Amino acid sequence: MEFTLKTLIFYGFALLTVASGIVVVTVRNIVHAAFSLMVTLFGVAGLYVFLQADFLAATQVIVYVGGILVLILFGVMMTSGRLEMRIHIERGQLLLGAVVAIALLMLLLAVIANTPQWKNVADDGTQLQPTTESIGTLILNGQFLLPFEVVSVLLLVALIGAALISRKEVRE
Amino acid sequence: MPIDINWQLLMPELVIGLTLLLVLVFDMIDSLSKTVLGWLTIVGAGIALWVSVTMRLDSTYGITFGGMFAVDGFSVFFNIIFLVSTMLVSLISINYLRGDSADRRRERRQGPYYLLILLATLGMMLMAAGNELIVVFLGLELMSLSLYVLAGYFREHAVSSEAGMKYLLLGAFASAFFLYGIALLYGGTGTTSIPAIATVVASGSPSPLLLAGMFLLIVGFGFKVAIVPFHQWAPDVYDGAPTTIAAFISAGPKAAGFAAFLRIFTEALQHLQPEWGGVVILLAMLTMTVGNVLAIAQTNIKRMLAYSSVAHAGYVLIGVAAANREGISSAMLYLLVYCIMNIGAFAAVILAKTSAGERLTLSDYAGLGFRKPLLALFLTVMLLSLAGFPPTAGFVGKFYVFKSAVQAGHIWLVAIGAVNTAISAFYYLRVVVTMYMREPAGEVDVSPYPRTLVVGLVLAAIGVLLIGILPSLVFDAAQNSGL
Numbered sequence: 001m002e003f004t005l006k007t008l009i010f011y012g013f014a015l016l017t018v019a020s021g022i023v024v025v026t027v028r029n030i031v032h033a034a035f036s037l038m039v040t041l042f043g044v045a046g047l048y049v050f051l052q053a054d055f056l057a058a059t060q061v062i063v064y065v066g067g068i069l070v071l072i073l074f075g076v077m078m079t080s081g082r083l084e085m086r087i088h089i090e091r092g093q094l095l096l097g098a099v100v101a102i103a104l105l106m107l108l109l110a111v112i113a114n115t116p117q118w119k120n121v122a123d124d125g126t127q128l129q130p131t132t133e134s135i136g137t138l139i140l141n142g143q144f145l146l147p148f149e150v151v152s153v154l155l156l157v158a159l160i161g162a163a164l165i166s167r168k169e170v171r172e
Numbered sequence: 173m174p175i176d177i178n179w180q181l182l183m184p185e186l187v188i189g190l191t192l193l194l195v196l197v198f199d200m201i202d203s204l205s206k207t208v209l210g211w212l213t214i215v216g217a218g219i220a221l222w223v224s225v226t227m228r229l230d231s232t233y234g235i236t237f238g239g240m241f242a243v244d245g246f247s248v249f250f251n252i253i254f255l256v257s258t259m260l261v262s263l264i265s266i267n268y269l270r271g272d273s274a275d276r277r278r279e280r281r282q283g284p285y286y287l288l289i290l291l292a293t294l295g296m297m298l299m300a301a302g303n304e305l306i307v308v309f310l311g312l313e314l315m316s317l318s319l320y321v322l323a324g325y326f327r328e329h330a331v332s333s334e335a336g337m338k339y340l341l342l343g344a345f346a347s348a349f350f351l352y353g354i355a356l357l358y359g360g361t362g363t364t365s366i367p368a369i370a371t372v373v374a375s376g377s378p379s380p381l382l383l384a385g386m387f388l389l390i391v392g393f394g395f396k397v398a399i400v401p402f403h404q405w406a407p408d409v410y411d412g413a414p415t416t417i418a419a420f421i422s423a424g425p426k427a428a429g430f431a432a433f434l435r436i437f438t439e440a441l442q443h444l445q446p447e448w449g450g451v452v453i454l455l456a457m458l459t460m461t462v463g464n465v466l467a468i469a470q471t472n473i474k475r476m477l478a479y480s481s482v483a484h485a486g487y488v489l490i491g492v493a494a495a496n497r498e499g500i501s502s503a504m505l506y507l508l509v510y511c512i513m514n515i516g517a518f519a520a521v522i523l524a525k526t527s528a529g530e531r532l533t534l535s536d537y538a539g540l541g542f543r544k545p546l547l548a549l550f551l552t553v554m555l556l557s558l559a560g561f562p563p564t565a566g567f568v569g570k571f572y573v574f575k576s577a578v579q580a581g582h583i584w585l586v587a588i589g590a591v592n593t594a595i596s597a598f599y600y601l602r603v604v605v606t607m608y609m610r611e612p613a614g615e616v617d618v619s620p621y622p623r624t625l626v627v628g629l630v631l632a633a634i635g636v637l638l639i640g641i642l643p644s645l646v647f648d649a650a651q652n653s654g655l
Contacts, residue, residue, distance in 0.1 A: 107384055107387070108384070110380065110384075111356070111380045111381055111383075111384045114380040115379055115380050115381055116379075141175075142175060142238065143175060143238035143239070143240070144238070144240075144306075145175060145177075145237060145238065146237040146238070146240045146241055146307060147240070147304075147306045147307055147310055150298060150307065150310040150311070150314065151310060153189075153291065153294065153314060154310060154313055154314050154317065156291070157288070157291050157314060157317045157318050157321075158317060160284055160287060160288065160291075160321075161288070161317060161318070161320070161321035163284075164281065164284045164288075164321055164325075164327075165321065165324065165327060165336075
């Protein structure tokens with residue numbers, strides 16, 4: 001594999017994603033964690049671009065970086081005045097978590113090492129094709145109509161559930 | 173190019189969809205008694221059940237929605253299980269929700285309760301009929317999201333909220349595993365369609381991606397159907413959730429999880445059976461043994477039933493491990509039987525309540541056999557069926573599951589299953605003995621029985637005895653419905 005500018009940018013995004021991800025779970029200040037999450041989500045959007053998934057990358061930026069993150073910050077602002085979170089984790093649980101995490105990492109590393117041929121999507125010389133139109137056609141008029149409809153019902157459940165859990169009781 | 177949609181195949185799902193919209197609209201009419209919504213749910217599920225049975229009899233099968241939605245004997249049989257469970261649970265909910273006191277706030281919230289039950293049912297039906305991993309996943313999420321909210325439905329009680337929260341966190345964790353598994357399967361085969369995956373898997377040696385994806389799918393399913401070692405959420409959620417919802421979670425969703433598991437593993441990953449068969453056998457042994465041994469230690473009846481339902485998932489896994497035609501149909505039959513008897517047992521627990529609240533500890537049941545003889549009799553029938561005594565449905569279920577395992581050559585698995593049945597008989601019979609042989613500690617107050625609960629319990633008992641005496645009634649149906 002030759003070392004090109006493209007590889008450099010890819011590793012830049014990968015590093016950005018992982019490093020900010022570590023910051024999210026280790027930092028105490030919840031607002032700092034939220035902003036770090038923004039960097040993580042942005043890094044993931046960059047990785048989508050490398051996979052030639054332009055629609056997904058744009059959606060990632062609009063929905064996650066632009067929408068979800070603002071919601072998280074609003075949530076922090078409205079629920080508690082405290083920014084410092086001290087989450088106590090017992091040593092036994094920490095150990096168990098570490099064992100599971102390392103086992104999963106080993107599994108994925110084994111998969112990466114043993115898969116015979118990895119196709120590099122970005123480097124096979126084909127021109128970047130925009131995906132938005134074909135995704136739209138598949139969802140609204142083609143094979144993926146059913147999942148699209150089910151997602152709309154799923155959102156209905158989320159709405160009703162959130163309302164049921166959080167709304168104030170009407171006093172008689 | 174627009175795709176063809178055969179609406180006739182979607183009839184049961186459409187009926188449920190229409191019913192839930194009606195519930196949503198009627199809930200807004202303030203002068204209408206909320207009990208109507210319960211009856212509407214029952215009627216809607218009943219019509220869908222009738223449609224499903226007709227489809228089963230006429231063999232109205234096919235694949236529609238661009239190959240995404242498969243209506244076959246398998247999915248229709250599971251639809252029948254889900255709809256029977258939904259009807260029974262709605263029936264026992266009507267009186268339970270109203271409560272003794274005229275709590276207006278609780279009365280108001282009944283609309284969303286039935287709505288979420290219907291939405292969960294729709295999710296289960298999609299899981300059983302999903303011919304595409306994306307549809308199965310969306311069905312799973314639709315079901316799970318509804319259940320998280322239902323588990324925390326009594327939000328004025330801390331235990332109920334805690335149950336909802338715990339279920340949400342662990343369920344989301346499990347969904348992530350499941351989705352990651354789907355992603356790796358897609359990476360390994362280049363498709364998410366179940367028949368297409370089967371073709372790819374059959375054509376060559378499995379790639380590591382495929383195996384890792386399969387492993388992650390097992391973990392995801394393991395959480396959803398509460399297989400040991402992924403069962404820790406079950407007792408807490410069953411204990412904290414409203415008892416009717418505990419009955420619901422233990423019945424339909426478990427069957428739906430197994431439906432999707434069976435379709436994915438015995439159809440898409442059929443040729444990897446040497447790889448996953450051993451894991452399933454191991455999980456079956458662990459699940460039965462841990463579930464039953466931990467159930468012995470419980471003094472709270474809801475927690476005992478929770479561990480017992482974990483153990484029953486283990487018995488179903490015996491049939492899955494056999495992975496032949498017999499095995500699949502015996503697992504399906506077992507799930508049907510299990511749903512009916514488990515909902516019946518929970519209904520009896522609700523009926524046994526006193527004016528002070530539900531009878532939850534074992535000692536509360538002392539002397540119930542004399543004070544409420546009929547109720548004690550029905551509870552005994554349910555417990556005997558759960559333990560697997562003839563002539564109840566539980567015996568029939570276990571018999572066919574064990575038989576299929578013997579045919580597949582898993583003699584040791586059957587031996588462990590038999591030992592576990594003996595262990596389980598101990599804690600089920602302990603409740604019966606407590607009811608009939610022990611004197612009550614104090615005065616047992618005899619409150620009148622709520623009518624719909626009684627109807628639900630009697631129907632469950634009739635089902636259990638009917639299947640127990642005439643097993644061919646449903647076994648033939650199950651046998652002709654295998655994948």
